[in-house]
Amino acid sequence: MRDYIIRRVLLLIPNLFILATLTFFLARVLPGDVALGLVAEDGSVIDQEAVQVIRERLGLNDPMPVQYARWMLQLLQGDLGKSDVSDLSVVHVVAETAEVTFLLAILSVIIGAAMAIPFGILSAMMRGRWPDQVIRTFSAVFLALPNFWLGILLLLALVTWFSWSPPIFQETFLDAPVKQFQRLILPAVAIGTSFAAVATRLTRSTMLEVLNQDYIRTARAKGLFPNRVIIRHALPNAVLPIITLSALLFAGLLNGAVVLERIFALPGMGVEIVTATSERDFQLLQGLVLVLGAFVMVWMLLIDLVYVALDKRIQLE
Amino acid sequence: MPLLEIENLKTYFYGDDTVVKAVDGISYNIEEGETVALVGESGCGKSVSSLSILGLIPSPPGRIVDGEVRFRDTDLLQLQPSDMRRYRSRRIAMVFQEPMSSLNPVINIETQLTEGMITQLGLTNRQAKDRALELLETVGISDPERRLAQFPHEFSGGMRQRVMIAIALSCEPDLIIADEPTTSLDVTIQAQILDLMQTLTRDRGMALLLITHNLGVVARYVERINIMYAGRIIEHGSSTDIFEKPSHPYTVGLLNSIPRIDRDTRSSLDPIPGQPPDLAHLPDGCHFAERCRNRIDRCTREYPQTIQVEPRHTSTCWVANEIHSNTAQPTPLMPKGELKGV
C-alpha cells in the first residue's frame, strides 16, 4: 500500500517533465510568433527592425535548445514567467481565469450527478422495464447532442424569449456569488446534461454489477425488505465506483469547456488558451496548458489513491 | 407429511435463441429433521434447483416454468414476493457455495448477522446482538465481541463460512440448504464445517439439504441421497442403498471415482469419461447415454422410465434392475471408516 503510493507519486516527476516538454513544443509548432502580431497591431507596415527588437527581447531568436533550456530552468525555479503580450505574470492570469473554469466544472458535475445518480440507480433496478428504457433512450439522445450546441440553443431561447443575456462583470465569486451563479448556470446546465448522459450509464452498469453479486443474493435470502437490500447492501458498494468515475470525468470537463466559455463569453482558462494561441503568446500558452495538465494529472492520481485507500477489498491484497 | 416436497420443478434460462433447461422436472422430498443430499457434477443444476425453492433465481433470464414446492402444504411458488420474504431464513435458510463473495464487503459482521433476526424475528438491536454473540461462539469463532465489529475481509474462507452458518441458524429455520458449503475450502476445514453443520442441525431438530458434487463427502452425514444428472434426478435411495446397491450407471461411475481406503487399492480409480451434455441442446433419449457403458439401443431413442428397484430406491435407467442385481453383491461398499481426503 505505502509502496504503491510512493511509486505513484514518484511517477509524477517524469510525467510533469514530459508535460512541460510537450507544452513547450506544442507552442513552437505554431506558425509565426508573437512579434508579428505585436507590430501589425498598430496598423503600421510590418517593420522588420521592430520585429527583431521584440524577438530579441523575448529570446525568440535564440536556438530552440536554448529556449527550451531556459523554459525548463525557469520552471525549476517555480516561475511560470510573464505573458509575452501583456507582461502580466502567468500566475496572475491563471489565478484570474481559473475561478470561472473550475466553478463551471464543479457546477456542471453537481447538476449532472444530481440527475445521473438517481436515474442510473432507478434504471438498473428496473432493468428491462419501461422506466429503464425511457432513461436509457434519454441518455443516448443527450449523449449525442454536442453540449455546445445545447448551450447555443439555451442561450438563443433565453435571448429571444426573455431578452436575457449573460451578465458580464469582473467581480470574483466571493464578491458576487449570485451574479457569478447566474452567469454560469446556463453553460453548466448544457455541460451537466451531457455529463449526466455518460454518468447515468456508468451508474446503471455499476449498479447492475453490484446487484449481480453473491452478497446481494445472501441479503435477499435473509428475507430482508427489498428497500433494505438496495439501500443498505447495494448502494454502499456502488457509491465508491460511481464517485470515482464522476471525479475522473470532472477532469475531462476542465478541458472540454472551452467552446462553452466562448459562447457564454466567460473569462475562463479555455478562452484564455485560445487567445494565447492565436496571439502566439508562448509563455502564457505554455503556462496555462501546463497548469491545467498538471492539475488533471494530480487530480487523477489523488482519486486513484483515495479509491485504493477506501476500498476494503483492495486493501486486502 | 414431509417438511418440503418438490414436485416436477422446472427452471429454465432463456437466452436470445436458446433455452437452458437447468432444472427439468425434479421431484424429491425432505422430512422434518432429516438430512438429505443432492449430488451431481458441476453444472447439473443443483444450485439452480435450490435457489428456485426460495425464489432467488435471477430473472430475467431465469424462470420457473412448472412444478410445485410445498413447504408444509404451502406452495412456495404461488406466494407473492412479500409472503415469500417471510419464509426466507425464517423457515428455510441457505448457506451458499462461495464464502468469499457471499458476505457484503462493506458491512460489518454484526449488521450482517443481526439484520435477519431483527427483520424476521422482531428482535431489538440489543437482543439480536446478544444472540449474535452466542451464535458466533456456537459456530466456533472465538472472541466474538471483537469479531462482530470486523469486516468480511478480516476473516479467512473457513471463518466466513462459519459466519454464513451462523446467519443461517440465526432465525431458527426448519430447513437449511447448504449449497456446496465446503467446496472452496481446504480439506481439513471441509470436514470441520460439515461436522459442525451436522451437529448444529441435529441438536436443533432442523432438516438439512446438503448439496455437493462429491458423493464421498456426504457419505457419513446423510440419510438419503438424490443423484442429479443434467437437470434431472436419476437415482434416489437411502445412503446405504446408494453406496451398496447403486442402480444407475452414473451412480456406479461416481462411486468408482471416489478414492476409498476400504476398497481394494489395486482397482484403480476411474473417472467417468466424457462431458455432461449441453443443457441447451439435450439429446433425445437418456441424457447419460453418450457416456454410459451399459447403453442399449433403446437408450438413445427414449428417455428411460423411473424404476423402483427396492421399496424406497428408484433409478431412471432402462437397465436399472440389472445394474441393481449386479451391484447388490455381498461385498460391502459402504465406507465404514474414514474417507481419504478428497
Place this chain on the structure above:
Amino acid sequence: MITATNNPELSPTRANRTGSAAWRIMRRHPTGAVGLVITILILLFILSAGILTPHKYDRTLSGKAAPMMSRGFDDELLVLGGDELGRDVLTRLQHAGRTSFVIGLAAPLLGVTLGTIIGIVSAYRGGIVDLLVQRVVDVLISLPGLVLAMAVTLALGFSVWGVIIALSLNVVGGSSRVVRSHALTQSQLEYVQAARALGASDLRIIFRHLLPNSMAVSLVLFTVGVGAAITAEAGLSFLGLGVQPPTPSWGNMLTFAQQYFRFGAHIAVIPGLTIAIVVFAINLVGDSLRDVLDPHLRGRG
C-alpha cells in the same frame, strides 16, 4: 454462465455462415440495427452530393436565412431554407457531410490504429519501454484535447488532413491505454506463453495472437471515436480552427449560422440536429457492437 463454446456469436463462422450470423446479431440488437440503417441512409444522402442535389452548394439563391420551404430569387424551392448567405441549406448539408464524415471516420481510424499499436507493443515489451510509453500516454491523456488539436491544426494549416491528424491525436492516448490493459491480460494467457516458449518471434506473436485478439476492443473504440470526432470537428470549427470555408462542414455551418440566429434559428438548428442524429445512430451501433464483443457483458445474469 454461457461459455464461449455454446455461444454461436463466438464460434468461428465460416464464410457461408457469416450472413446468417450477421442477421442473428441484428435480430438480437434491434437498436444497433436501427442505428446502422440510419447511418447508411445518411451516408447515401451524403454520397449523393453533387449527383442528387437540388442546387449548387456555393451559390446564393435567396436572401439571408430564408425560411424552410421558401422560394429563392428564381423561384427555386429551398426545402430546408437558405443559410446566412442565402445558399441552399439542404445542398450544403450534403456536401458538408462529406467533410464531416471523412474526418469522423479517418481521425479515429488513425488514432485507434496508432493507439492499438502503441498499447500492444507497450504491453508486450513491458519493462522500461512500457514505463516510458505509459508516461507519455499519461501526459497525452491529461492534456486538454482541444488545445492539442488547436496547435496541430494551426501548425498543419486548416486542411481536412490537418483536422484529421489533430483530432486523431486526442484518441491515441485513451485508446492505447485500453488496448494495453486488454493486451496485458492476453499476453499472460497460456497460448501466448506457449507460443513464446516455442520460440515464436515477437512480431509473429504480436500479429498472430495479440493483434487479432485486440481487434474487438479496437473496433469498439473506433465506433465510439467516430461520433466524438464529428462533434470535435464542430467544436474546432466553432473556435475558428476547423475546416475553413469555402469547404463546408457541419461544424462550420453551425459556426457561421450562429451570428445570424435572429434571422432564422433553423440555420443553426439543422446542422446541430444532423450532427446529433448521426452521432446518436453511430452510438447505437457502437453499443450493440460492445454488447456482442465485450466478454464481460456476455452471458450476464
